[in-house]
Amino acid sequence: MGEKVFYGKGIRRIKEEDPQLYDSIENLDKNIWNANSLDYRTQKLIAIAISATNPESSSFLKQLSKAKKELDISRDEVMDVLKVVLLTSGMMPFNKALEVVNKLYD
Known part of the structure; x- marks a missing residue:
């Protein structure tokens, strides 16, 4: 951590x-x-998903940047998370988060 x-x-x-x-x-x-049951990496992926649904994108950028730096979270892992965001929260948060991912990983 x-x-x-x-x-x-x-x-x-x-x-x-x-x-x-x-x-x-x-x-x-x-x-x-x-946590007792979830490892830190899994918790960070959950935090990334939750922050992706926030209308203000700076929290998503901060969660993702820290996870990428600390845990070497890959673009593929983030995309798996964003697929869940798309399913549960819709296209708008998915697109907003995808813009951040593209900037951070390209």
Whole structure:
């Protein structure tokens, strides 16, 4: 697992203003990524799928970039994930995510 990075813009400020809340968020993050049944790679693929359905594409780009760098997630693996996104969420999120994939992997 990589270094802890919280992408929400307000999190850095919370770390300074409310360290107890920040610690709670960080502990939640640790608990989620240390699952009992699923390995980290599988969890990241799930996170990629979920973030692909977000109308704002920066979260998908961040999830995918980190997974590609940390875990060497291949374009083929991402395309398998996006097929599930297409089936469950439709053409719009699929196309939006595909644009990001093309930029990142080409």
